[in-house]
Amino acid sequence: xxxxxxxxxxxxxxxxxxxxxxxxxxxxxxxxxxxxxxxxxxxxxxxxxxxxxxxxxxxxxxxxxxxxxxxxxxxxxxxxxxxxxxxxxxxxxxxxxxxxxxxxxxxxxxxxxxxxxxxxxxxxxxxxxxxxxxxxxxxxxxxxxxxxxxxxxxxxxxxxxxxxxxxxxxxxxxxxxxxxxxxxxxxxxxxxx
Amino acid sequence: xxxxxxxxxxxxxxxxxxxxxxxxxxxxxxxxxxxxxxxxxxxxxxxxxxxxxxxxxxxxxxxxxxxxxxxxxxxxxxxxxxxxxxxxxxxxxxxxxxxxxxxxxxxxxxxxxxxxxxxxxxxxxxxxxxxxxxxxxxxxxxxxxxxxxxxxxxxxxxxxxxxxxxxxxxxxxxxxxxxxxxxxxxxxxxxxxxxxxxxxxxxxxxxxxxxxxxxxxxxxxxxxxxxxxxxxxxxxxxxxxxxxxxxxxxxxxxxxxxxxxxxxxxxxxxxxxxxxxxxxxxxxxxxxxxxxxxxxxx
Numbered sequence: 336x337x338x339x340x341x342x343x344x345x346x347x348x349x350x351x352x353x354x355x356x357x358x359x360x361x362x363x364x365x366x367x368x369x370x371x372x373x374x375x376x377x378x379x380x381x382x383x384x385x386x387x388x389x390x391x392x393x394x395x396x397x398x399x400x401x402x403x404x405x406x407x408x409x410x411x412x413x414x415x416x417x418x419x420x421x422x423x424x425x426x427x428x429x430x431x432x433x434x435x436x437x438x439x440x441x442x443x444x445x446x447x448x449x450x451x452x453x454x455x456x457x458x459x460x461x462x463x464x465x466x467x468x469x470x471x472x473x474x475x476x477x478x479x480x481x482x483x484x485x486x487x488x489x490x491x492x493x494x495x496x497x498x499x500x501x502x503x504x505x506x507x508x509x510x511x512x513x514x515x516x517x518x519x520x521x522x523x524x525x526x527x528x
Numbered sequence: 529x530x531x532x533x534x535x536x537x538x539x540x541x542x543x544x545x546x547x548x549x550x551x552x553x554x555x556x557x558x559x560x561x562x563x564x565x566x567x568x569x570x571x572x573x574x575x576x577x578x579x580x581x582x583x584x585x586x587x588x589x590x591x592x593x594x595x596x597x598x599x600x601x602x603x604x605x606x607x608x609x610x611x612x613x614x615x616x617x618x619x620x621x622x623x624x625x626x627x628x629x630x631x632x633x634x635x636x637x638x639x640x641x642x643x644x645x646x647x648x649x650x651x652x653x654x655x656x657x658x659x660x661x662x663x664x665x666x667x668x669x670x671x672x673x674x675x676x677x678x679x680x681x682x683x684x685x686x687x688x689x690x691x692x693x694x695x696x697x698x699x700x701x702x703x704x705x706x707x708x709x710x711x712x713x714x715x716x717x718x719x720x721x722x723x724x725x726x727x728x729x730x731x732x733x734x735x736x737x738x739x740x741x742x743x744x745x746x747x748x749x750x751x752x753x754x755x756x757x758x759x760x761x762x763x764x765x766x767x768x769x770x771x772x773x774x775x776x777x778x779x780x781x782x783x784x785x786x787x788x789x790x791x792x793x794x795x796x797x798x799x800x801x802x803x804x805x806x807x808x809x810x811x812x813x814x815x816x817x818x819x820x821x822x823x824x825x826x
Contacts, residue, residue, distance in 0.1 A: 352575065374542070374544060460540065465541060
């Protein structure tokens with residue numbers, strides 16, 4: 336669906352303030368987007384500490400980008416953050432020399448990404464789901480993993496994903512369907528074991 | 529596992545997030561780093577200026593401009609309606625008020641409603657004229673031309689009220705006949721049985737409005753149409769085919785022939801009294817009399 340005109344308007348307002356080096360505007364976009372970007376990075380690279388560092392780098396890079404570039408018609412701040420996140424992850428892969436091949440974290444060092452507002456039963460469910468995804472996501476193609484994280488975990492729209500990845504809406508829909516089918520196949524295989 | 533179940537499992541992970549302590553410390557770290565590159569706490573007036581200029585840029589976009597234009601148009605038309613309604617005969621906007629009222633009348637399709645509106649507007653005009661002439665600041669030797677014009681206007685408005693009240697009185701009898709017969713309302717001929725039963729006397733509708741002797745008809749009012757059979761149907765179906773107001777008028781007409789035209793004659797009497805008071809320059813009482821006419825018509 337097309338971006339809400341009010342959201343568009345507010346987006347332009349905050350961008351203008353960022354371009355004028357407003358600290359409060361930066362705090363605002365940080366508070367609104369940090370959890371989402373951190374989730375995206377974490378599920379991509381699978382390591383908590385590195386996810387923390389990368390998230391900081393992404394926000395700094397975004398700040399510098401806005402100061403130095405003529406961002407007259409920025410789509411959204413959100414898509415800009417994701418684009419910078421993707422390129423930062425690529426740089427990280429280059430530096431580390433490999434992509435993720437092992438499951439997200441390990442049992443000896445459990446992730447401390449927490450949701451304090453949940454009830455115990457919700458938390459149990461979440462841990463079960465997380466454990467399943469931890470195991471299966473690394474087995475997916477990079478492209479599939481990215482789409483699943485953006486669409487089903489971080490709740491981005493097809494249009495936003497298309498803008499971030501530079502592809503058409505139709506292409507995203509098809510790939511998303513394939514990604515979900517691949518993950519489902521893995522889940523079913525896991526269930527039979 | 530279905531797709532929905534799998535999606536639900538994935539959705540449940542959106543509640544995950546980084547540790548709060550890390551969030552706070554990271555925020556402080558980032559703030560200190562951007563401060564080194566020139567980030568500042570902008571004062572409120574500058575923030576307002578920035579927001580205002582980005583609003584102006586947004587407004588220049590065609591979609592926003594169109595939206596604002598439509599909103600201005602709507603609010604302007606609502607606002608102007610209120611202003612026009614208050615325009616007095618000596619105001620420059622009075623002509624605009626008259627035009628808008630004429631448009632309203634012409635766009636009303638129900639003849640009865642049209643006559644009621646015409647009566648209402650003419651009565652209001654007459655009251656406004658009286659109110660303006662009652663103002664000693666206006667009613668002076670210097671304004672005698674305008675005063676004379678307003679005097680003439682008052683008489684015209686009173687005549688308009690009388691004419692339309694007459695039409696309103698005539699309308700219930702005429703409407704069902706024309707509706708059933710399928711003839712044009714303007715062309716309908718009203719037939720009455722004279723007292724001595726000597727045939728049918730034809731009268732045009734306009735004659736009914738002006739002729740007070742219509743009230744002398746003792747029989748029911750019948751329509752005269754080219755097809756004789758329809759005439760009988762009209763008599764019997766009068767009470768079923770007309771709306772409530774007309775039915776009530778017809779029943780009154782059959783039981784008390786004078787009732788249907790009592791109101792118009794009473795209204796005429798009051799209007800004549802109002803005119804007399806106006807001529808005697810007792811404008812306040814003239815306005816009160818005109819308001820009585822409004823009550824009758826309601």
